[in-house]
Each structure stands twice: as C-alpha cells, then as structure tokens.
Amino acid sequence: MLVKTSAIVLSALKYSESDIIARLYTKELGTQSFILKGIRKSRKGKLRISLFQPLTQLEIETQHKGKGSLEYIKEARVIFPYDHVHNDIVKSSITMFFSEVLTQLLTEQQPDSDLFEYLSSVFQYLDQSDQVANFSIKMLLDMTGFLGFQPDQSTLQFTYFNMLNGNFDENGLQPHHLTDVESAQLKLFIGTNFDGIHEIKMHREDRNSLLNLVIEYFQIHLQTFKKPNSLSILRQLFD
Known part of the structure; x- marks a missing residue:
C-alpha cells in the first residue's frame, strides 16, 4: 500500500x-x-x-x-524548514534531548493525529522562540497527558505533589512527595501554555532540580524509561 x-x-x-x-x-x-x-x-x-x-x-x-x-x-x-533547531547550540542540545526522550516514549506508538500535531507545532515553536529555558519541563509535562499520567489539575489547591499518585495532597513529606517549594514550582507549569512559560523565572539550579524530578516522575510511571544521556548537557545551558 x-x-x-x-x-x-x-x-x-x-x-x-x-x-x-x-x-x-x-x-x-x-x-x-x-x-x-x-x-x-x-x-x-x-x-x-x-x-x-x-x-x-x-x-x-x-x-x-x-x-x-x-x-x-x-x-x-x-515540510517545515528549521532556521535554528540544528545550528543553535542551545536548541540543538534540546533537540538531542527530545530525540532520546521520544525514541523511548514512542516505541510502538499508534497513529494519533492530536499527538502528531502537538509535536509538529511545539518543535516549530522551539525553532522560532527566543526564550526556551523552560521548554523542556513544559514539553515533558505535556507529554504526560498523551501517555496517561498527567498531574491531576483538580487537586491544585493542595500543597504537596504525590509523584506516585499524580495528584496534590496535604500528606506532607511522605514517600514520593515533593516539598512545598518543589510542588509550587511544578504548579507554575501546569496549565500554562508555551507563550507564557518565559514568564516563569527560575535559577538554573532550581530549573535543573525540577527537570530531574519530572524525569523521575516518568521513571515512576514508565518502568522502562531511562534518564537520557543528553540530560547532563541540558543542565549546563541556562543561567
């Protein structure tokens, strides 16, 4: 055919x-x-x-x-010629990171027009945007929605994020819970669209810590998911 x-x-x-x-x-x-x-x-x-x-x-x-x-x-x-994705050091590093991530996540993925259109549009955004420091965290969180373990937005009024259950609660520093500060940082990305992520101000250490936690969240819910090798490069990119 x-x-x-x-x-x-x-x-x-x-x-x-x-x-x-x-x-x-x-x-x-x-x-x-x-x-x-x-x-x-x-x-x-x-x-x-x-x-x-x-x-x-x-x-x-x-x-x-x-x-x-x-x-x-x-x-x-x-069908969409990139201007910067392959020749800008920052964007090419993000590209290699998501090449690793998506190669793991989409091993036997069936056709999904919504997922395809999302990926197409988000990589066009990466190519054209001047501010991509928060891109990786935002995209990873978006992918949880397609994969079935998206953080529960109906529980955002609670303080602590439960990594195991994927919701916020008031159980404090129990196993698999983020701290109140980490949970608050995570909330900044939930429900925020790409046009607004540049308004989220974080120091590199905090951003890297949150990125590590989001990857840990993937590993909890996808047992075969491995930490991408290019993560170490990504951690060094932004101030």
Whole structure:
C-alpha cells in the first residue's frame, strides 16, 4: 500500500558503512522504522542524509507492508524548514534531548493525529522562540497527558505533589512527595501554555532540580524509561 504521510524524525542510526536506520513518528502510520540504503555515501539520490536529522519534519512516501519489518522510503521532502533547531547550540542540545526522550516514549506508538500535531507545532515553536529555558519541563509535562499520567489539575489547591499518585495532597513529606517549594514550582507549569512559560523565572539550579524530578516522575510511571544521556548537557545551558 502506497502511503504519503507527514513524519517527524525521532532518530537515525548508522547501520553499515553506507546505510542508516531511521525511526520516524508518522501521522498516518504511527511509529515506523525505515532502512535507507546507500544514503551515507550517495550524493545524487532523492534521499539525502541531511533530511534525517533529529526532529526534522518531513512528508514521506512509502510502500507500507505492515509486517513489522524495516520498510523503505521512496521519497521525502522537508515540510517545515528549521532556521535554528540544528545550528543553535542551545536548541540543538534540546533537540538531542527530545530525540532520546521520544525514541523511548514512542516505541510502538499508534497513529494519533492530536499527538502528531502537538509535536509538529511545539518543535516549530522551539525553532522560532527566543526564550526556551523552560521548554523542556513544559514539553515533558505535556507529554504526560498523551501517555496517561498527567498531574491531576483538580487537586491544585493542595500543597504537596504525590509523584506516585499524580495528584496534590496535604500528606506532607511522605514517600514520593515533593516539598512545598518543589510542588509550587511544578504548579507554575501546569496549565500554562508555551507563550507564557518565559514568564516563569527560575535559577538554573532550581530549573535543573525540577527537570530531574519530572524525569523521575516518568521513571515512576514508565518502568522502562531511562534518564537520557543528553540530560547532563541540558543542565549546563541556562543561567
């Protein structure tokens, strides 16, 4: 079945001296893996290795077999050319972080048009925004909504966030609870849209601490989720 679909590159791994395997999240097919033969050495083909940088937004044409094996891309073109994502050191570091995160989260993801449109729009925001210090925390919290463990906003009137139950309560410093200060910082991001996150002022130490806690929250609710290797780079980016 010939399928034309929008797609976001999650990762691309060297497979041989001339091939790569690219993992894409597609609007029509969900997460798919493709083998791209000869792309690391070819300069004349329709498919170029530059098309498969992390988070690149493409339109692809593929002969989908649906057998769970590696598939092939016939044609690909960029549908949203980034201006900064791949050549700005800060944004490229965030890009590598979310390449790792999404490669873990979307391993067998089925088609979800809402999730696809969210990812497409949020990476366009990352490319165009001048203030992205709080981007990673906000996006991770948004992803919890798609994955089924979003913090319960109906309990925001309570003081302490319970990492295990995903809600706020008054149980104090019990196991799996954030402190009152950490919980208050988390609340600043819940319900805030991307246009407002630059108004959340935090020192680097506090931001890094909250980012670590959000990643811990993922690890509690997704037992296979591992701390991304690029997290150490992300921690050094902002004042």
